[in-house]
Every structure is written in structure tokens, then in C-alpha cells.
Amino acid sequence: xxxxxxxxxxxxSFPDPADLHFDRGVTAIVGPNGCGKSxxxxxxxxxxxxxxxxSLRGERMEDVIFAGSDARRxxxxxxxxxxxxxxxxxxxxxxxxxxxxxxxxAVHAARPPxxxxxxxxxxxxxxxxxxNGHSDVLRDVEISRRLYRSGESEYLIDGHVVRLRDVQDLLxxxxxxxxxxxxxxxxxxxQILSAKPLERRQLIEEAA
Amino acid sequence: xxxxxxxxxxxxSFPDPADLHFDRGVTAIVGPNGCGKSxxxxxxxxxxxxxxxxSLRGERMEDVIFAGSDARRxxxxxxxxxxxxxxxxxxxxxxxxxxxxxxxxAVHAARPPxxxxxxxxxxxxxxxxxxNGHSDVLRDVEISRRLYRSGESEYLIDGHVVRLRDVQDLLxxxxxxxxxxxxxxxxxxxQILSAKPLERRQLIEEAA
Amino acid sequence: TRxxxxxxxxxxxxxxxxxxxxxxxxxRAGLVLIDEENVLESGIDIVAQPxxxxxxxxxxxxxxxxxxxxxxxxxxxxxxxxxxxxxxxEIDAPLDDANIGRFIEMLRGMQERTQFILVTxxxxxxxxxxxxxxxxMEEPGVSxxxxxxxx
Amino acid sequence: TRxxxxxxxxxxxxxxxxxxxxxxxxxRAGLVLIDEENVLESGIDIVAQPxxxxxxxxxxxxxxxxxxxxxxxxxxxxxxxxxxxxxxxEIDAPLDDANIGRFIEMLRGMQERTQFILVTxxxxxxxxxxxxxxxxMEEPGVSxxxxxxxx
Ligand SMILES: Nc1ncnc2c1ncn2[C@@H]1O[C@H](COP(=O)(O)OP(=O)(O)OP(=O)(O)O)[C@@H](O)[C@H]1O
Ligand SMILES: Nc1ncnc2c1ncn2[C@@H]1O[C@H](COP(=O)(O)OP(=O)(O)OP(=O)(O)O)[C@@H](O)[C@H]1O
Ligand SMILES: [Mg+2]
Ligand SMILES: [Mg+2]
Numbered sequence: 249x250x251x252x253x254x255x256x257x258x259x260x261s262f263p264d265p266a267d268l269h270f271d272r273g274v275t276a277i278v279g280p281n282g283c284g285k286s287x288x289x290x291x292x293x294x295x296x297x298x299x300x301x302x303s304l305r306g307e308r309m310e311d312v313i314f315a316g317s318d319a320r321r322x323x324x325x326x327x328x329x330x331x332x333x334x335x336x337x338x339x340x341x342x343x344x345x346x347x348x349x350x351x352x353x354a355v356h357a358a359r360p361p362x363x364x365x366x367x368x369x370x371x372x373x374x375x376x377x378x379x380n381g382h383s384d385v386l387r388d389v390e391i392s393r394r395l396y397r398s399g400e401s402e403y404l405i406d407g408h409v410v411r412l413r414d415v416q417d418l419l420x421x422x423x424x425x426x427x428x429x430x431x432x433x434x435x436x437x438x439q440i441l442s443a444k445p446l447e448r449r450q451l452i453e454e455a456a
Numbered sequence: 457x458x459x460x461x462x463x464x465x466x467x468x469s470f471p472d473p474a475d476l477h478f479d480r481g482v483t484a485i486v487g488p489n490g491c492g493k494s495x496x497x498x499x500x501x502x503x504x505x506x507x508x509x510x511s512l513r514g515e516r517m518e519d520v521i522f523a524g525s526d527a528r529r530x531x532x533x534x535x536x537x538x539x540x541x542x543x544x545x546x547x548x549x550x551x552x553x554x555x556x557x558x559x560x561x562a563v564h565a566a567r568p569p570x571x572x573x574x575x576x577x578x579x580x581x582x583x584x585x586x587x588n589g590h591s592d593v594l595r596d597v598e599i600s601r602r603l604y605r606s607g608e609s610e611y612l613i614d615g616h617v618v619r620l621r622d623v624q625d626l627l628x629x630x631x632x633x634x635x636x637x638x639x640x641x642x643x644x645x646x647q648i649l650s651a652k653p654l655e656r657r658q659l660i661e662e663a664a
Numbered sequence: 665t666r667x668x669x670x671x672x673x674x675x676x677x678x679x680x681x682x683x684x685x686x687x688x689x690x691x692r693a694g695l696v697l698i699d700e701e702n703v704l705e706s707g708i709d710i711v712a713q714p715x716x717x718x719x720x721x722x723x724x725x726x727x728x729x730x731x732x733x734x735x736x737x738x739x740x741x742x743x744x745x746x747x748x749x750x751x752x753x754e755i756d757a758p759l760d761d762a763n764i765g766r767f768i769e770m771l772r773g774m775q776e777r778t779q780f781i782l783v784t785x786x787x788x789x790x791x792x793x794x795x796x797x798x799x800x801m802e803e804p805g806v807s808x809x810x811x812x813x814x815x
Numbered sequence: 816t817r818x819x820x821x822x823x824x825x826x827x828x829x830x831x832x833x834x835x836x837x838x839x840x841x842x843r844a845g846l847v848l849i850d851e852e853n854v855l856e857s858g859i860d861i862v863a864q865p866x867x868x869x870x871x872x873x874x875x876x877x878x879x880x881x882x883x884x885x886x887x888x889x890x891x892x893x894x895x896x897x898x899x900x901x902x903x904x905e906i907d908a909p910l911d912d913a914n915i916g917r918f919i920e921m922l923r924g925m926q927e928r929t930q931f932i933l934v935t936x937x938x939x940x941x942x943x944x945x946x947x948x949x950x951x952m953e954e955p956g957v958s959x960x961x962x963x964x965x966x
Contacts, residue, residue: 264806266809281878281911286877452695490714640904663896
């Protein structure tokens, strides 16, 4: 599983749509102080479900919406879309003992979106039948998050509005989970050695 | 007033005598990670009277004594000597109304060392008579500090053992004082903006 | 549970020691349970000794040595429970050229199985990127992304 | 006393604003008494707005912007009660080239009256030094000083 594409609109210092494509290996983000690099990292943790405004350097979650500049008005919402590829999932196969011939769209049955009728075709990159009527597939998934100034907030998987819980389950199954050590924010590395003994324990407990 | 020369022996990672000369303007200290640059800064704050082992990154003051390496044994003491130049002081002049003809050594009378008989000749760089029997002089002063493994500790001004209080008075008079903002330790600049409102107030109070 | 924590502790400790030696080119490091009787609740101490130096309190280490030790610990935990991707924001900032070289070598070894997204100001770190994005703010307050070519 | 603190506060505030504009090439900044009724005990808030950007909580500033703002405050206090010398340990670490340039310019202006001792890894900063000392550790654990020639 890996990240494939990130799109930001109205998020922090990105009022206009901005687009990054990630390959395997190493992607580096560079630029002068204050130009928006850490904001890109924030966008990734935010779309993956970050709930604390404080860890995004804000006082309230509304602080992630573009607040305007000298020449620009604030935007009414922030939206970030993250496309993942190689996401594991399970599909009932046509040769299955249960005899169903559901299409790969049934992958969504495992994690029902709020509107089950509106399934989109999904890219199925690999299928292995396991002889029990199910196959493992790798597919692309797009996770989106929107926040409006009203405070209304939405999560979407492949364009369907879902609950935060559905996003968290999807990430848990694809091996992402809530992993404090897979993101090292700017300045955080200096705090690790000066952390209290019980705080360090917590790092290990998260991985246990 | 400015710093002129720093000598370290047995202090932190400097078992052998090391010597820096400072000119006016800017002196830069460079080198790889862990080679001893911040230890040089620590030596300056230590000889000026730093009392907190913690702000020198240690648990006890004994931590500033060279603790040995793979190939070397620990030293029995740490000593740092700092020579200041252009230090203001007052001297009774030969034309003074009080008629005394004490030499410039009388400068020491203002800050009596523990052994007043043992005065050393001092460099007098400028003399201005003020008509009241006293002249302002600028002179060189050497401050030393020693710490032995036994815990015994000594302060010296121009080779005479004095109390910490004498060193502090000398520095106060020469405009150095206890100034938190004149030393910015490694990593401290990042803490200033995240400090609590009352901690920031303290910065201003020190300067008030 | 006590077993799961203990298993994680032992594994992370081994990884930490190993990663530390890779990043420092030697030396010793480890994690210590402050209260060995109380595995379920004990806090953890860090021990770190760069090559050729005497073992002292980690607080006496230099700024760069502390950063490198912290990096060894984070990557030690990461190797125990790998994530498909890893986001690193300027963690190379306090490191000198030699240490950046060892840091980059370690990333090279890990990037087969892990996708890295790094923010950096350092040219040597930029050189190992497969893809480079520049962020600019020509219009004040407005960020813009540009895909930069390598070489 | 209330007067002394208030006098210091006003002066430092003015210096802070001015130094901020020098380091950022514009923008606005200031200190705010959280409780204006209680000058004797009130905590202090920091307001900082880089040029062209909208005023927001200082926590939203970037790492480099926070460092530069903190630097403006420290030098603002320093200009109010100058010390004969000033020790700075790697305060240029989070800054990009453009900001290091403005930082160096500011040091140039101050070094007439103040003696600076800086620790740095940055080549541009090294260039303004009148004297350069290298510290090495060829023998592990043993520091050695060398006087380096400039140019
Ligand atoms: N909601 C928002 N609206 C507009 N601008 C914002 C918003 N949130 C943050 N910013 C701006 O984004 C800038 C910070 O960007 P970021 O932290 O990504 O910088 P950076 O490129 O990481 O810089 P550095 O190298 O200094 O760490 C700040 O100047 C801040 O004012
Ligand atoms: N009492 C002591 N005896 C021997 N070595 C010591 C002692 N105290 C500190 N050290 C060593 O000094 C080294 C740190 O030196 P220092 O903090 O000056 O490094 P630095 O040059 O500032 O590096 P950086 O660029 O990473 O900040 C550490 O490796 C530490 O082990
Ligand atoms: Mg940043
Ligand atoms: Mg240092």
C-alpha cells in the first residue's frame, strides 16, 4: 500500500487546488521558510483523520481553512483528497462456494458507505482466489475530508459520504492505523529525549 | 567591556588546556556534531557564575569535569579562566583632594579579595580624573572558577580566591549582570513562542 | 497486556541498539525499564553512548547527538511495526554532513518497503529523492506547488 | 515596580516591532498584556504577522517564522538593556538562505557595540566572523580547538 496522489483546496496556505503525485521510494518537499511545506504534511495527517487542532498548530479545527491574505479573501471550506493504491480488500469470487457472482464492487460491502447504492467502479489490481469463495484484491481508494466554515465536516471514501469510523477502519485494515511514530513533525525529534519516562513508554505501547 | 581570552582545562570534553582569543565583533565557533562547540559556550556561562547544573545539561555540577573517554582517564578537576578587558573601575588619583597616592592597585579596594595583600599589577587602559580625588579606569580582569571532584569549588579574580558574590558584583558593575537574553542556548529559541504568558513576562522583568 | 508490551519492548530495544550503531558508526544504546518489577506500568529510560565516549546522562549529549539518538529510537519502533509510509518534517535539521550521510544511507535501505515523504532544506537529503516538489509563495500568503526535475 | 516594568514593556515592544520588520522585510508584530488592568502581574501574549499574510495565532507560523519572531523578541529585549557581549548557539539553524541574510545584516549593525560569540553550522553566517575557531574531536571524546583563517 502506498500514497499515490494528494489534492488540496482551501487548506491552510493553499487557496487554489494543488496536486502532488507520489511514486514509490522518496518524495522530497523543499522551499523557503513559511512557504507551505509543513502545511502539506498537515494535509496528509488531516485527511487521514487527525482530530486534534492543536497537533495541526491551530486553536480550533476551523484554523485549517484558508484564512485569506493581503490580496485574497478567506475560502468557505477546506478539502483534501488522498488517493491510496495497493489497498488490501476482500471480494466474493464468481467461483465461490456460496455461488454469488457479485462484482468487485462488493468490496464495499465490507465497509458499507452511508449510501450503498452509489458504488463507483474500483480499480482491481490483483486477485487471488482463496478457495473459500473470497479473493484478496488490491485496489485504489480515494479518501476525502471537507470542513466548512459553518463547522460542518464530511468524510468520503471514493466519493461517498462515510463516517470517520469508516475511514479509520479502512486505514487500520491497510496497515496504516494510528501510528505516532510514522509521522515525525517539525521540532518533535528534539522532544523525544527530554520526554518523561512514562511518555516514552507510551510510544512503545502504541506499537505493542 | 569585552571578552578577551578563554582558557579551559578539564572542563567537559576538554581534558587538555584549550585557549580562545576574542577580538571585537564576531567570533564564530564551528565543527561537527558532538565535537564540543556548545561546551565552549557552557564554559563561559560557568565561569561567569552559572549555578544550575541543569542549564549546563548536567544532573550535578560534577558533570562539568572531564569524565574520561575510551582512552583517557577522568580528570580530578575542571578549571575555566576568562579574561575581560575594558572593565570599568574607580581609583583614587594622585591629584585627589584626599591626597592619597595609592597606585592603580587601589581599584581592588572597591572589591576586596579575600587576601588583600596579594594584589597583582593591573593593566590600566584609560584614566579620567573627576576632580573628586577619583579617576575612572578601564582595566583587564581575569575571572577563574575551579571545581574539584571532592565537590570543593573556588572562584578567583586575578588569581585571588574570592567569593561567588565578588564575581557577581564585578560583573554587575561592568554591565554584564544576570542577563538571560544575552545567552541563547542551543534549542532555546524554539521554546520562546511556546512559553507560557507568565514565562514571557519574566523575560521582560529581568530586563526591567 | 504484559506479554505484548514486553515483546514490543524487547524488539524495539534491539532495533534501537542496532539503528543507533548504524547512525553513529558504532557506540552503544538501549532502553531501560526504570522499575523492572513493574513491567505493566514502568517508565522507560534511554541510555546512549556515542563511539569512543564515556557513558553519561543523555542530557549531556550534543544537540546533534540527541537528534540522532531520537531518530534511532523512532526508526527502531518503526521497524518493529512498519507503516506503509512515513512522513518526516525536517528531522535532518540539526545534523552535520557526516551524520546526514549516514541518515540518508539508512533511508536508502528502508525505501524498498516504505514510502518516504520528507520535508528538508538540505541538499544532500534532496539528492536521494525520486521525486522533488518545490513549494513557493510568490503571492504573499498563497502557496503554490511546482514539480522539480532532478539532475 | 509597576513603572519600571511598564517602561521596559513599552520599550521592548517598540524594539520588537522594529526588529521583526527588519528580519521579515515587513509585516507587523507586538506584545500584548493579557490583562491590561493588572500591569503588575499580567502575562504577555505575542502577536506576529509576516508581510502579506493575515494575522493569525503565532502557533500557525512555520518553524522558521517562529524562530525569526523569537529572535526579534530576544534582540528587542537586548537592545533595551544591552550587554557587552552576546552568546548565540545555533540560532540560525531553522532559517533559509534569505532569512539568514537578514539575520547576518542585523548582526553587522549590532557588532560595533556588542561582541558576538556564535556557534553555527552555516557558511553564510561564518563569513561575517572576524575570527573563526574550529572544534574537532579526532581523538574520540577529546575536544581540540583550532584557530581557522578566514578567506
Ligand atoms: N488557515 C490558513 N490560512 C492562510 N495561511 C495559513 C493558514 N494556516 C497557516 N497558514 C500560513 O502558512 C504558513 C506556514 O506554512 P508552513 O508551516 O507549511 O511553512 P514551511 O514551509 O514548513 O516553513 P519552514 O521551513 O519555516 O518550516 C504560515 O505563514 C501561516 O501563516
Ligand atoms: N564531563 C564530560 N566529560 C567528557 N565528555 C563530556 C562531558 N560533558 C559533555 N561531554 C561530551 O561533550 C559532547 C557534547 O559536546 P557539545 O554539546 O559541545 O557538542 P556540539 O559541538 O555543540 O555539537 P552539536 O553541533 O551537535 O550541537 C557530548 O558527546 C558529551 O558526551
Ligand atoms: Mg515547516
Ligand atoms: Mg551544540
